[in-house]
Amino acid sequence: MRRRRLGLELRRLRESARLTGDQVIDHLGWASASKLSRLENGRSRPDPRDVRDLLELYGVTGPLRDQLEAITREAGDVRSWLRSYRAMTPRQRGFAELEAGCADIREYSPFVVPGLLQTREYARTRIISFRPLGNHSGDPEKSDVDDPEIEVEARMARQQRLLREDDSPRYAAVLEEAALSRRAGPPEVVRAQLNQLCKLAALPNVTLQVLTTNARIANWYMPHTGFSLYRFADPQDPETLAIEGHSTNQVLNDRDELDRYTVVFDWLQSAALSPEDTLSWLAEMAGRGHGDPGRAAPSRTPASPPVQRRRTERLTGQ
Structure with a gap:
């Protein structure tokens, strides 16, 4: 989720800077065009140096920059996270x-x-x-x-x-x-x-x-x-x-x-x-001692479907 959130933020910043993916790749001199795509889609572990280069290019400073660099460290710190699991x-x-x-x-x-x-x-x-x-x-x-x-x-x-x-x-x-x-x-x-x-x-x-x-x-x-x-x-x-x-x-x-x-x-x-x-x-x-398919379950009146809310409202706010 750290990778996905970071990727969404990097894509938003690139679009706000009115830059295409090809323009970013050319400016930073990255060898592969897929590198930026993997970062923005949260499919690869982010390199802090790459993220700093992107933030410089997009002109990101202050608290937002600090926050995104912290997220980058968390997204890349896989080993310490795995140590919390015994297997x-x-x-x-x-x-x-x-x-x-x-x-x-x-x-x-x-x-x-x-x-x-x-x-x-x-x-x-x-x-x-x-x-x-x-x-x-x-x-x-x-x-x-x-x-x-x-x-x-x-x-x-x-x-x-x-x-x-x-x-x-x-x-x-x-x-x-x-x-x-x-x-x-x-x-x-x-x-x-x-x-x-x-x-x-x-x-x-x-x-x-x-x-x-x-x-x-x-x-x-x-x-x-x-x-x-x-x-x-x-x-x-x-x-x-x-x-x-x-x-x-x-x-x-x-x-x-x-x-x-x-x-x-x-x-x-x-x-x-x-x-x-x-x-x-x-x-x-x-x-x-076992689930019995022949057992009569507690009676339950068939539920009516919930009223569909307008699409402009968030359906997950429960």
């Missing part, structure tokens, strides 16, 4: 970076309990089940699947941020009933996961809601994919949407996309069991 893998690092500095995290997960809520056994089951999809080339150098135990440790390390007594983010998740059904894993794994969710739901910063199979979402809306929404403690950091795929993840800051998925999350929360009913549902399922 980390490339696959988990992207999510850990998003979660760092968050004030609010909202997640919808259709088939899997989100990583921040998983037990070790549930996480191990998910990771091992994915392994056959990791590398079809036969070349070990091209494998993006880490050792399962290291991957589990990395996921557990991420959870510590949610469990901290101070400075922990507000976390809300809507879980589909299928994520805790008989298909999710061996009975003892699902039972332990249900008990874990009961404990987490009691935390003051955590809100969990189960979306049962018979729930009606808005006007018969069907979600297309799972997603996560991130809002950061620093209001200048861009709100972010993440959509997880098998091998690639989409991370977006587009305002229209954020507004669209925020409305969807509102619909999902309205259709799901209340936090209180969810806790009762989880406790009963844990007592039975």
